[in-house]
Amino acid sequence: MTPHMLTRSLDRGATIFLLVVAALGVLIPLSNLLLPAGSFLQVQTYLVALWGKYVCYAILALAIDLIWGYCGILSLGHGAFFALGGYAMGMYLMRQIGTRGVYGNPILPDFMVFLNWQKLPWYWYGFDMFWFAALMVLFVPGLLAFCFGWLAFRSRVTGVYLSIITQAMTYALLLAFFRNDFGFGGNNGLTDFKDILGFNVQADGTRAALFALSCLALIIGFLICRAIVSSKLGKVLIAVRDAESRTRFLGYRVESYKLFVFTVSACMAGVAGALYVPQVGIINPSEFAPGNSIEAVIWVAVGGRGTLVGAALGAVVVNYAKTFFTSGVLAPYWLFMLGALFILVTLLLPKGIVGTFNAWWASSNEKRAAASVSAAAEDGVTEPKMAE
């Protein structure tokens, strides 16, 4: 990113958002680690992990907003990229267990020993090295998105058809990952993690660091998205969203633009998944469930699509509500509430929370400007007299 791209991408809303995330990323871990346990201001460890999860969801929401809010690509399968990033990280964490597993096999994870496998499948090679796993976190979702997008966008699959095939994609992966012989732990997925880079994943310090890293990833992801949408490429994306064939007649290769943002977005979703897994301690095929991807789209709709800040906010607000309601007597009704929320937002707040706020802010600014113009005009009446 060049300096002019950075300055161009930081408007007031973006700056406030970044400052808030940075402050949370520093203060929450510090309060957890430095303040005495039980103190009023101390953030308990379980809360650090919970909020770390929300931050990962916020990154996923940003990724969805980039393609849906700005380019009109409604992916109902983005959970797949999130889960793939999560699995890549999970494979690294499995290899770190080593001889501490139930069967004590230094190479094979427990589930492979259980299945009587004699040697590590080739696609597990390299995942004992963190740098390799980190690369795969970006590469695997990115490659899948690139291949999928190359086929879909080149054949001009758009709108609801594209949404349906993204659902099919995540569902197909769900079924594949459920199978034991696929080599990713089947139904149970990957769990019982011990260390990450030599630090105990359960330790307070590690959790605090993971939370801070998630906030950092959110900041970086947000800056990348802002840089993209505030460049000329961002204008092209909006043009594609609003009038795709017109954009083609202007000489833009629409499929290349879609492929670019779709792949960037999938990589971001992968990073979100990779940070999510060590914080929740498990990754299993249910992360591929089509419902998860749809839920993520609802976060973006609630927060306000095409606003980036709104997407992140929507993810946090909806998930906070989910935690709140599913832990009480209302638990069985959560899905109804989520559905009602989506319907209400669509009917009453089609621009979402942040979009509605922005519209209100712009119109009140306009009124203020108009008021000052008319005030100036009144002054103008008196001025000539003074000149005389």
Added chain:
Amino acid sequence: MNVMDTRATSAMLYLDGVHVSFDGFHAINNLSLTLEPGEMRAIIGPNGAGKTTMMDIITGKTKPDEGTVLFDGVTDLTRLDETRIAELGIGRKFQKPTVFESQTVQDNLLLALNVDHSVRGTLFWRGSRAESERIDKVLETIRLTEARNRLAGSLSHGQKQWLEIGMLLAQDPKLLLVDEPVAGMTDVETHLTAELLKEINKTHTVMVVEHDMTFVRELGVKVTCLHEGTVLAEGTIDQVSSNERVIEVYLGR
């Protein structure tokens, strides 16, 4: 004529024996037409005569079943897609004004400029003085300088039509296809649009599809009348409008 060694024709646009049918309906039937460089041509014809389909063929939206479509004497347009054809230098204004409504007038023109249209080029784009001067000039030509920071969606119908013509100018194509530029315009706006197109024709080859006969008369250029996907008559507006077959077709006898 010995310059023509590699070129099949000296024409800017050359259509010969073009056929298109949709589910058995012959939209274009043995259509042949040539447009010389620097020419402005008005295309008239009743509804369903194939005017818009012809533009779809030239811009790559529709592939003809048979026939030749040559651009600039060398390029076979039937093999190329919309983006490639736009890059070659054919710009199109649609029947229904199609501007990017949620973006400003200025940004609409910026998007239309014929500069680097690659993903990388637009991602790392930074404005240049030459670009903003060109935008200023186009804004002046289409009389929208005052409205440059307004959203295109908030413009009046006539202004949208001009903005779209302005986008064509920014694109600076060799050939402009203009589909019904004065539909829904007031008389004054229609007159101004005719002036604008004549101005544009000084440096560009133009093909205008229009129903409005006063407008076509004001352009004062060669007229081609289409009917049922084929050329019915060609000549000055007076010749064409006095042609018996044309009268028959228009009055539906």
